[in-house]
Amino acid sequence: QSVLTQPPSASGTPGQRVTISCSGSSSNIGNNHIYWYQQVPGTAPKLLIFRNDQRPSGVPDRFSGSKSGTSASLAISGLRSGDEADYSCATWDDSLSAWVFGGGTKLTVL
Amino acid sequence: EVQLVESGGGAVQPGRSLRLSCAASGFTFNDYAMHWVRQAPGKGLEWVSGISWHSASRGYADSVQGRFIISRDNAKNSLYLQMNSLRPEDTALYYCAKDLSSSGSYKGDAFDMWGQGTMVIVSS
Numbered sequence: 001q002s003v004l005t006q007p008p009s010a011s012g013t014p015g016q017r018v019t020i021s022c023s024g025s026s027s028n029i030g031n032n033h034i035y036w037y038q039q040v041p042g043t044a045p046k047l048l049i050f051r052n053d054q055r056p057s058g059v060p061d062r063f064s065g066s067k068s069g070t071s072a073s074l075a076i077s078g079l080r081s082g083d084e085a086d087y088s089c090a091t092w093d094d095s096l097s098a099w100v101f102g103g104g105t106k107l108t109v110l
Numbered sequence: 111e112v113q114l115v116e117s118g119g120g121a122v123q124p125g126r127s128l129r130l131s132c133a134a135s136g137f138t139f140n141d142y143a144m145h146w147v148r149q150a151p152g153k154g155l156e157w158v159s160g161i162s163w164h165s166a167s168r169g170y171a172d173s174v175q176g177r178f179i180i181s182r183d184n185a186k187n188s189l190y191l192q193m194n195s196l197r198p199e200d201t202a203l204y205y206c207a208k209d210l211s212s213s214g215s216y217k218g219d220a221f222d223m224w225g226q227g228t229m230v231i232v233s234s
Contacts, residue, residue, distance in 0.1 A: 035220040044224040098171050099157035
C-alpha cells in the first residue's frame with residue numbers, strides 16, 4: 001500500500017485533456033513539494049514536474065502540475081499516443097523521514 | 111550529458127549480500143546528493159536510500175533500515191549500495207538517481223536523472 005494514493009488507470013482520446021490525482025496527508029504533500037515522473041515501460045523514469053508546478057527544460061507545456069492542501073494533480077492537454085506511460089507522484093514525508101511515491105497511474109490513449 | 115550507470119546486480123540466495131555500484135559522469139558529482147530507488151516487477155517505485163554530498167547524512171526506507179548501507183566515493187564519482195541479509199521482497203530493478211538541486215541534502219529535492227537500473231533477484 002503506497003503512502004500516496006493515485007488511481008491505477010486513466011485514459012483519454014487524442015487531443016483530450018486528462019488529469020491524474022495524487023492524494024496524501026499533512027506530513028507529506030501538505031508540507032512539501034510534489035514531483036511527477038513519466039515512465040514508459042522498460043525505461044527509466046523521467047522527471048516531468050518538479051516543485052509542484054515547474055517543468056524541466058524539454059518538457060512540453062502540455063504537461064502541468066498543481067497542488068492544493070494534501071492533494072496534487074498532473075494535467076496533460078492535447079493528449080498524444082506517445083503520452084502512453086505510467087505516471088507517478090513523489091514527495092518527502094516528514095513523519096517517515098523518507099521519499100514516498102504513489103502507486104502509479106497507467107495512462108492509455110484510446 | 112549526465113550519465114548514471116549501475117552495476118552489480120544478479121541472482122542471490124536469501125540471507126546473502128550484494129553490492130551495487132553506480133558510475134556517474136557529466137556533472138559535478140560531489141555537488142549533489144544521490145539516491146537509490148527500486149522497482150519490483152510490475153510494481154511502483156520505492157525510494158531505498160539517499161546520501162548527502164559529503165556523506166555526513168544518510169537516510170533509508172524502513173524496509174531496508176539496518177540491512178542496507180549507502181556510501182559514495184566522490185574521488186571516483188561513484189555511488190554504492192551494500193545490501194545485506196537479502197530477502198525475496200528485495201527483488202527489484204535498482205536505479206541510481208541524481209538529486210535535482212545542488213543543495214547537497216538528500217531531503218530537499220527529488221530526483222532528476224536516473225540510470226537504467228540493475229536487476230537484483232533474491233531467490234532460493
